Amino acid sequence: MKTITLTLKKFSSIALEFEELIPDTVYNWSKEDFENYQVPIGNTRFPLTNYFDIEVEGDAEGPEDVKMILDGDMSRVKYIGYRMTAGEIIVNGDADLQAGAEMIGGSLKINGNAESYVGREMRGGSIEVMGNVREYCGTSYIGEWRGMSGGVIKVHGNAGKQLADCMSGGEIYIGGSCDILAGIHMTKGYIEIGGDVTRWPGGQMKNGTIVIKGKLSSLLEGFENEGIFVDPDIEGKQLTGKYIKYKGDIGVNGKGSLWLNAEKNRNLL
């Protein structure tokens, strides 16, 4: 087991990019290697030591033996855990854009808030965010119609707009509320939102499942009521209470299912 601890000592207002600092690339790095490393910033690179105190303990045979701890405010550190396939990254603070983007395996935990594009095009592994995430969590790349296809994202706080755009697999759990267009264009996968949702979940969804445990302010016209179910079992997940089930988005011949907590959405009964 190898533990790599990077403690922020100087905050850069221009974002640092961490796509090269994942367990897959650093598992065999010594402290010296880190000290010689130049981190991308804007259109140039600077020594990592300008910004971090570095500690390296233990040895690793491969990325799966690596635990990386990023201590401090990482709200200007982008691409944490980008394309990682194994190992563990813990961020003790906020994280900037693209945390866990294109992640394949391993785990990423953010003990703070994260910016937009958490878990973009994720294929596997797990991401846990203790705070909030901004827009486009678990989505596709801009323009791309093939989105998140696997893995699990768990957000304890709130999520922003267009959660899981073009999702085709995997699971997303949002503890708090969620803004517009969650699960837009989704074709497969599972989204569960614990809190309230503003508007239009599942726009143009072709398939997959969205569960909303809080109140939905505005449902799209393309969803057909399929009745009320008590304690439904949805894809092996046992929910408790009464849920209204919808099928949609019929605008695109969709066969997705949208489940709304009946108690919180009495206006729709």
Added chain:
Amino acid sequence: MEYILKNGIVYDPTHNVTGDRKDVMIKDGKIVDNVSSDAKVLDVTDKLVMAAGVDVHAHIAGPKLCVGRLYRPEDSRAGVVPKTDITRAETGFSIPSCSATGYRYSRMGYGTVTEAAVPPLEAKHTHEEIMAIPNIDVSPLALFGNNWFVLQFVKKNDLEGLAAFVSAWLKLSKCYGMKVVNPCGSEAWGWGMNVHGIDDPAPHWDVTGGEVVRALTQVNEMLGLPHSMHVHPNDLGHPGNYPTTIGTLDAVKDVKKNPNVIRDQTIHCTHLQFHCYGGTSWRDAKSGAAPVADYINKNKHVTCDVGQVTFDETTTMTADAPMEYDLYKLSGLKWANKDIELETASGLIPIIYSPKAPVNALQWAIGLELFLLINDPWQVVLTTDSPNAGPFIRYPRIMSWLMSSDRRTEMLENEVHKWATKRTDLASLDRVYDWSDIATVTRSAPAKILGLEQRGHLGVGANADVAVYDIEPENFDATKASNASVIEDVMGRAAYTIKDGEIVVKDGKIVKVVPSRHMWTNVTGFEEQEKKVLEDIMPMFNRYYTVKFENYKVFDHYIDPAIEFKIDAGK
């Protein structure tokens, strides 16, 4: 600067040089037969030497590309290459950034590329992009097949007026030649319709595609434009369309070629693969390549390029807007549509050609059938209608397929859906291209078809556009299936690309960036008629265009540097 390329194995089909060990000499940007002792010697012993490549049909500059890049950011992120001291950063796979377009052609040893579809209204933007593309001269073709004024002249059967209009519009748009796309079909698209076949009139016009192609071909020969009529016929991509294709070619069979041009053809049919389908629907679709190839073998007034499918995720973009809508309905992906006022329309969608998909396998096989069934390589040019059937960077891969029937058999047996075997004759065709054939279909023939006297060959006086490849033709068996990947690799990164006597690529790397020149045709001898035509059409122009005529033309600073082809139409 003088150069002497020593000891190479030269293929120059224009001069019947087929693999001779020869020196190629360069002075002041031209091929010469003598250089001074100061000439720099480039030792290319045993290596393959050809004129630089000439592309007769690709989409590389203009509004369609721009829409494509805006609409497909996911394509831009593919093919990202960081900047170097010499080159700018590259992005994109099927719709590369402008600079990447120039670098990539240049690395393949190409020196001239035809931008195949310029709506005159958007010509300024096309020239702006050409300014941003380095290392290749560009010959843009202006779209005429759905232009309201053209339809009007054709309806009145006023060829004299039409000739003056074309002559004026080439000057205004600073284009090299004429292109027709789905004549009358893109106009019909303005009403949500299409036309079917060459005898189906555009709504409200009572003019047919056949009539438009014939009239414009007559005008092309009347003016003596260096390139012939360049046609994308009606019914692209529809099963059962091959009779429309033959009908289009036959409609101009009796048009007399202008005596002053160097080309042999009066009509060039582009991306022929998309126009050679038999059957009645995608259920029973099959190859129609054999009857079309047979027609071309018997008719010297026709040339074509193939539009070979390469099995990539690419982008289709064309002024054939109704066809793009059909394709969008089939694929269910995303779709962009543009209306170009009085001139045309266009559409754009991403597309994935998969070897496992029956229709794509059929398209791939039909393209190769055309290469192999058309006997005279001077009548058929290697293209992918880039990026429509695949991006141009795949040309070396297509060369490898043409050079090895073993490789084709290997693909038919293991990689490609059985429609390619069952619904085409490809499996029975064991013809292979040699290096001379490759040189013909990638440089000599396209240059001649375009009417470019100084390109596509290595004769004295030709532009010193030369490509050297790191392969020894005398010690290499191109027919071996296992050598296909070698051909692809080597032809994709030239050992030298020389442009106008300057080395722009060495060992597959860009070493120099030079501006691309804008090639355009200036017809003289029609000044009086042009003046009258402009006066006649101005009321309609002012009524329907959203721009003022004063702002419509491409000003000279958009085409710097330019090559002007002066044509005396009175001759």
